[in-house]
Amino acid sequence: MSGADGQPEVAAIFGRLDAAVRAGQNKRGLKACDEILKLAPRDGDALRCKAVLLIEAGRLDEALKLLGEPPLAPGMAFEKAYCLYRCGRLQEALEAASSVPADQEGALLQLEAQIHYRMGNNKEAIERYSQLFRSHGAASREVQTNVVAAYVAGGRSGEVPAVMEAMKISAQESFELAFNTACGLLETGRLADAQQQLQLAVRVGEEALYEEDLQEDEVALELAPVTAQLAYVASMLGREEEAIASYEGLLGLELDDAATASVATNNLFAALLRSAPAAASRKVAGDGVKKLDAFMERSGGVLRIKPSLESRLGAVQREAVLASYATAALLANKVDVAKEAVRSMEKQLPGAPVTAMLQASLLAREGKPREADAALASMAAADASSAPEAQLLRAQLAAASGNAQQALQHLSGIQDAAWHARPSVLATKIALMEELGLAAEAAATLSAALQHWQSATASALRAEALRWIVDHLAAVQLREGALAEAAAQYKQLLALDAAALSDAAVLTNYARLAAVCDPGAAAQLRAELGGGSGLTAAELDSLENANIAIAGVRRRADDPPVPVPASSKQEGADVAAAEQKKRKRKRQPRLPKGFDPANPGPPPDPERWLPKWQRSDAKKLRKKMKGKETKGSQGAGKVDDSLDRTNAPEEPAADSKGKAPARPAVKGKKGKGRR
Template sequence: MSSREEIKAQNIRQYYTELSKFGQAGEYEKAIKSANKIISIAPEEVKAVHCKLVSLIQLSKFDEALKFIEKTPSAQSLLFEKAYCEYRLNKPEVALKTIESAKINPLPPNLKELKAQVLYRLEQFDECFNLYRDIIKNSTDDYEEERTTNLSAVCANLAIEGTDKKIPELGENTYELVYNSAVALSGIGKYNEAEKKLKISEKMCREFLEEDEATTEEDIQNELAIIRVQLAYCLQMQGRNKEASAIYAETLKNKPNDQALTAVASNNSVVINKDQNVFDSKKKIRAAMIEAVEHKLNSRQKKSIAINNCILALFTHQGDLNQLVHKLVQKYPDLEFNGCLIQSCSLIKEKKYKEASEVLEKFAQKNPKSSLEIKFALIQLHLMAGNKTKAIEVLQSLENSTKFSPGVVSALVSLYLGTNDKSAASDLLKVAVDWYKQNKSTEVGDLTDMWRHAADFHLRGGDAPTAAKSLEELHRSNPKDMKTLAQLVIAYAQFDPKKAQDSSKKLPALETLTTQAEIDELEATNWTMITKAVKKKTSTKSDQSPGTPGSETALKKMKKKKRKNKLPKYYDPNAKPDPERWLPKQERTGYRKKRDRRVKEVMKGSQGMASTQADMYDMTKAQNLGQNVKASSSREETTPGPRQQQRKHQQKKKKGKH
C-alpha cells in the first residue's frame, strides 16, 4: 500500500470517528460536514452517504435529501430513505411507487411499516388493515403498542366507510385505543355510546400525562384537544349544539398545535352557526381552508369544508357563488350534485324557479344513476313554486319499486286530494295494493298502515270491494285483529251479504266481551240525546209535577238563587226620577255645548277665572251679584285653581334657571 492510500485511509477513519461522535450527540449539522469530507475523498463510501442522508432527514431537510439521492449514484439503493422523504413532502403516491419498485418479496420490516403509513394516507384502508395485521403477527419488539394503536385507527375508518370486514377487538388498555373505539362508534351513528367512551378516554389521558412531572398543563390541553373536539362532534350530532359550541370555542381559544384539529373545530362551528353570526363563520371557514392543512385532512373532511364554504356563500349572497361551485365540482367531481343543489337554491332565493329546475334537469340527463335524488329535488322545487301538477308528474315517472313505497304513495294521494282528483287517488291505491299482491316485496317493511289507510279511503269513497281487498291483506297478516275483521264485515255487507255473514261468525260472542250488568246499562241509556239534554229533560219533568219527591228541595234551591237587585247608595225612594234620564246628554235641557275658542267674547277674565268673576266686571250685573262675587272670590283666594297653581310653579322654576 502506498503512502497516499495510507493517508487516505487514515483520514477516512478520523472522519468516521467524528461522524459517529456527532451522530450520537445529535449534532447533525456537524455530522453532515464530516460525511461530506468522507464523500469528497471516497464517493463510493455508502455508509457516509447513508449517514449524511439520515442527518438531513433528522433536520427535516427532505427536499435537500432527495436532491442528494438523485445526484449520488451510491444513494440509489437507499429506497427506504427516499420513500420516507417523499412521504414527508406529502407525495404519498410517489412514495408508494418507490416502495413497490424495490421488487423484494417479502418486503423488509422498515419498508413494510412505511408502506402501511402511506396506504393509510392514501385512504386505502383494506390493504392497510391486512398489512398491519401481518406486521403485528411477525414482529416482536417494543413498538407493538404503537402498531396496535395504528391498527385501531384503520379499523375506525373502516367502520365509518361501512365495510363488511370483520374488525377484531383490540382491547382498551390505553386512551388512544379507547379514543379510536369511540371514533368507530360515532362513524356508525352510535353517538351516545361514543360520548361515554370519549369521556373515559379523556380521563385516562389526563391521568397518564399527569404521571410525568415534566408535562405541563399546556401539553395536557394540547393532547386532550383532539378527544374534546370529537366529543363536541358527538354532542352536535345529538342536537346538543350549545354544549358542542362551547367546547369548540374553548379549543380554538387555547390554539392547539395541530392545525388540522383547528380546521375541523372551525368547520363544525360554522355548521352550528348556519345563517347566523356570518362574520364569525367567514373568519372560521378561512381558518379551515388554509393550505397548511390541505395534506393533514382526509378526503371526507376536505369535501365537507368545501361544501360548507359554498353554503356560507349562499347565506351571505356573495356574487362569486357560481365560481366557488365551479371550483368545488372541478376539484371533487363526485360533488357535482351538491353543486347543482347549491346553484338551484341560489336561483330559488331570487324566485327563478324555471332556471333552477333547468339546472337540476340538466344534471339528471348527464347522470341517470342519480336521477332519484334529482327527481325528489325537482318535486320539492315544483311544490315551492305551487305547481302541484308538475310534482305529480315527476312522482308518477318514478320506478314502481319506488313509486309504490308507502311514503311516495302517501305523498301522491295528498297531492291528488289537493287538486280535488279523488278518483286518481283511489286508482293509485288500487294499483299499489295489486302491485304488492303480485310482487310480495319484503324490502319495504311493514305495510299495515298503508293497507289500513287505503281501506279507510275507499270505504269513505263508497268503494267497498276495493276496501275489502286491503282489509283482507290486513287480516291475513294478523288474523287475531278483531278490529280489522269487524271492518271487513262492514265492507262485505255493502256488496256481498253472504260473505259478511260468514265472516261475522268469526267475531267473538257479545257475552265474552261484556258482562250482563254492562249490557243492561247500555240498553237503559238514552242514545238519542247527549248528557246535557237528558239532565235538562229530567229537571223540566220535576218542575211540572210538584208532588213528586225531591221537587220541594229543587224549589228551595231556585228560591235561594234569586237575589234582590242592589240600589244606589244614596237612593231616595220619595224623590221623583229625572224624566230626561233616558235621553242622550246633548238632548237634555241642562246640556251646555263646549265653548268654541275661535269665537271672540265681549268680556274675558284671566285664565282660570270663574263665570261669576267675569260678571263682577259687567256693570249691568254688578248690583245683583255683589254678595255672591265676594263669597266666591274669598274661596278662590284660599284654594286657587289647578291652572293657577301650575302657573306659579312654572314661574318659580324659570326664576331658578336664571
Template structure:
C-alpha cells in the first residue's frame, strides 16, 4: 500500500468512528459533518451516502434528504428512505409509486409497514385493513400492540360507513380503548363512546405516571382523549360541558395541529351566530397550513363548510359567494350544501328571484337533489308571500305530493288562500291514490284522520267514510274512529251505519249503574255553586259524629215600612233615590245652571274625567296610557362589552 493511500484511509476510518459515536449519542448534526469529511475524499462511498441520508432524516430534513437521494441516483438503492421522505413530505401518491415501482417481491417487512401507513394516509382503509391483518399474522415482535392499535384506528374510520360490518378490536391499552370509542361515536353510539373514553383517560394517566412521564407529556396525551370526549358530549346535547373542555384544551396550546383544528372547529359550531369574533379567530386556527397534512379529507371538508356558514352568520355577502365557490371546487361532493348557503345569503340580501333561478338550474341538472331543491324554492316563495307559487311548486312534485307531510302543507296553503274546494279535492285524490297503489309507507293514521274530519265538516260524508275505513285498518280497536264511521255512514247509507254500530261497545259496559243514577239525579239547571251547596247539604254525618241541632238565625227579616202619604195607585217617582240637585227639575237659585253641569266626583275633578279614572271600569285597564311605557323582554343577542362606571349606586336607594 502506498504512502499516499494511508492518510486517506486513516481519515475515513477516523471519520466513521466519529459517525458511530455521534449517532449513538444522537448528535446527528456532528454526524453529518463527519460524513461530509468522508465524502470529501471518497464521494462515491455508498455507506457514507447512506449514513448522510439517515442523519438528515433523523434531523427531520426530509426535503434535503430526498434531494440528496435524487442527486446521487440512490433511488433504486435507498427505496425505503426515499419513500419515507416522500411520506413525511405529504407526497403520499409519489411514495406509494416509489415502493410499487421498485419491483421488490416479496416486500421487506419495513417497506410493507410503510406502504400500509401510506394507504392509511391515502384513506384507502379497506386495503389498509387487509395489509395490517397480513402483517399481524406473519409477525411476532415487541411492536404487536402498536400494530393492533393501528388496526383499530383503521376500523374506526371504516365505521363511518354504516353499511359495513365493524371489526372487533382488542381493548388492552388506553390507545385501543380510545379507538374503540371512536368506532362507537362514528356509529352514533355516543353514550357507549363516552364510557370507553373515560376508561381510556384513566388508563392513560396511570400508564404515563408509571412510565415516569412529565406533567406536560401527560397533559398533551390526555387532551387528545378529552377532545374526543367533548365531541361525544356535544352530540348528546351537553353543550356547556363540551365547551369547557374545548376551551381548556386550547388554553394548553397543544403541539398537535390536528387537535387544535378539531377543538377550534367544534367550538365554532357551539358558538353558531354568537361570539362571532371568537369564532373567526378559531376558524383561522382550524384552517392553518400546519393542520392541512394532519387532517382527513372529511375533516377538512367539514371545516371549510363551517367557514362558509360563519360568513353567512356574519352576513358577509361577497365573502359567502367566494367561499362557496372555492368549497365547490375543492369538494364537489358538497356542491349542493354550498348552493344552499349561497342562496340563503341571496335571500338575506332580498335577491329571492336570483336564488330561485340558481336552485331551478341546479335541480334541472341534478335529479338526485331535485326534491330538496324544490323545497328550498318553496321556502323562498313563502318568504316573499307568494303562496300560489309555493302551491304550484309543491304540485309539480308528481306522486311525491301525496306524502302525508306534503298533503298537510298543501291543505294549509289552500286554506290560507281561502280555497277550501281545492283542499277537499286534494284530500280526495290522496285517498284514491293510496287505495289504488296500495301504499303503506309509515304511519298514515294522522293523514286519514285529518282527511276524514275535513270532509265531515265539509259535508262530503262518502269521502270521509272511505278515509275512516282506511284508518280503521290501521287502528282496528279505536272506538272513536268506529263512532265517526257510524256518523259518516248514517248520512248516506243507514244500513251500513247500523251494521257497524253493532261493533260499538254496549252502554252497560262503559258505565256502571251508580254512574247512571248519579247522572239521572243531577239537576242540570242548577249552577255549579248551587249544586255544590246541595251536595254538601245531603252529606250524612258519620256514626261517630254526635248529632247537633242547627241553630236558628237570630236576625229575623222585618216587614218594610211604607211612607205615611203612600198611594198604591200612583207610580213612584223614578228619581226618588237621587239627590235633589241631580234631579231633572232642579234649578239653582243663582245663575240658573242645570244639574247636569254640576261637578260630580272628587274636589277639583271634571265630570269627563270620572270615567277615565274609574277603576271599576275594567275596560280602561286594557288600554295603555301614552305616558306609561310597556316593557318588552329584549331578544337574546351577542354579548356586549359594558362601559366601566355605567351605573352608579345611589346612597340609601336602589340602582
C-alpha cells in the first residue's frame, strides 16, 4: 500500500472494476468490489457497484441486505423495490417504489406497471403504461410487449389493435408481440384468428432464434409458451387428441420455465378428464393431483403455489391452478386433500366464485345437499356474473338427487339468454322436459334456440347446433303428429346450411317427411342430389320388394305370427340348408414356424394345438377302453370278493367246557407287542 490512506491502490482496483463491468464479468467485478471495501469499507461507489452486480447475478437476498445499510438506503430505493419485485414480495415492492425520486420516473412507471400486473391490478397497470407511453414514449420492444400484455390481462383486448397502431408496431415484428396479440384474440373468442397469430409467432420466433445459432431443442424450449397456447386453441376448437399430444410433447422437453410447465400440466389433465370415459376418470384425476402437487408447497398449514412460481403467474392462472388441484382431488375421491385445497383457496382467494362452487361440491360429496344448495344460492345473489355457473351446479345437484322438476327450475332461472342456447344446457333442458312430459315447452325452447343460432355467425359449432336442434324439434313435432311442420324444419335447415346435404340422417328424415307431406319438395331434393339412381323400373321394384321382405323379418317380437303353408316351409328349409352349406368354408390349417411349402415333408398333425384329452386319438382310446378295467380312484375297477368280511367262513363254536378254540400263535420278538 502506498500513501497513508491507500487512495492510489483503490483507484487501481476501480480501474479493474470498470474493465470487468464493461466486459460483463460479474464475478471479477464483485471480487474487485470486495477488495475496495476492505481498503475503504464506507466507499459509496463500491457499495453501489456491488449491489448492482449482485442483482445482475441473481443474488437478490444479498443485494437486499446490502441495500438496507445506511450508506445506500436513501439513494437506491428503486433498486430495492426491484429486488423485492423479483423476490415476489409485491406489496413491499410497491411501498418501496413510493420513495423513488422523481428523476427516475420512466423506470418507476415501468416497474409499478409490472408490479400491478403481477398483483392482478390490471387497471392500474394499464394506467401506468399509458402514462409511460405519453410521457416518455414506449420505444423499447420489451415495454411495447408489456403494454399489449397488460391490455389483454385487463380484459381490454378489443383495444389492442388501436394501441398497437398508436405505438406503430405490428405482430410480425417479434414472436412476443404476435403471442400477446393472439392472447387478445382468444379473450374476444376469435379462435381461428388467434390460431393464425400463434402460427405467425412460431414462424417469426424460429427465424429469429435460428439466426442466433440455437439448436432445435433450444428453439423448442424458447417457443414453449406459444406451443402451449396452440394446444389450448386446439382444445377449444374440439381437437382434444391434438391438444393432448401437444401438451405431452411439450412436457417431455423438461421445461425450465415453471410457469409454462404448470399451465401445460393443468391444461393437459383438464383435456384428459374431458376425453376420459367415466370408469377411468378417477385414475386420471389421481394422476393429475400427483403432477400438480409438484408445483405446490405447504407452509404454515396452508397449501399454496410455490413462491418462485407464484410470482410468475397471473391472478387468473393462479386461481386456475389451485382450482384444478382441488377439483382433481375431489374427482379422485381424495376428500381430505380437496378440503385442504379449498381451505387454502378461502384464505388466498376470498370471495372467488370458484371457491364457493368447490365448497358446495364438497358439501354434496359429504351428503349435505341442502347446505350445498344454500351456498350456491348465496353465491348467485352476491355475484351476478357467476350466477349462471351457480344455477348450473344447483341443477346438477337436483338432478343427481332425482328431482327433475327442481333441476329444470334452476336451469330456467338463468337470466342470460345466451346460456339457454348453449348445446349442453339446451340438451339438458330438453331431456328434463321430456322426462316430465312437457312436450309443448320443449318445442318452444327448441324454437327459441333455433332462432338464436340462425342469427349467429357461420361456424362449425353453429352448423352442429342447428342440426341437433332441428332433429329434436322435428322429433317432438312428429310425436305430436305435426308432419308438415317437421318437414318444414328440415327444409329450413337445408336452406341455412348447404353442408347438411351430406348428412345421411338429415337427408333420410327429410326425404321421408317430404314424400308424405310435400311431393314437390321431394322432387326438388332428388334433383339436388343428382337425379335418378340409374336402375331400371324392374330393378327398382325388385329392390323395393327385397326391402319389404327384410322389414318383415325384422318385425317386432310382439307381432302375431303369419301362417305359412307347409310347402313354403319345406322350400324355406331347403334354401336355408343350401345357404348354410354355401357359407361354410374350409379353415386354413395353421403351419409351424419356418414351414417350407416347397419341401413340406410329412404333414404336421393338425391337432397339435389341442390338449391331448381333446384329440381324436384320445377319444378313440377312451371308446376302446370303455367297459374294461382301468386305473382310477380308490375303489374303482374290479373288487376282490375274498376280502369281503361277509364272505369269510364261520368260526367253530365253543366246546362243551365253554372254551373257545385256540388261536394260532403269533411269532415275533419278545417285548414287541402291539402299541
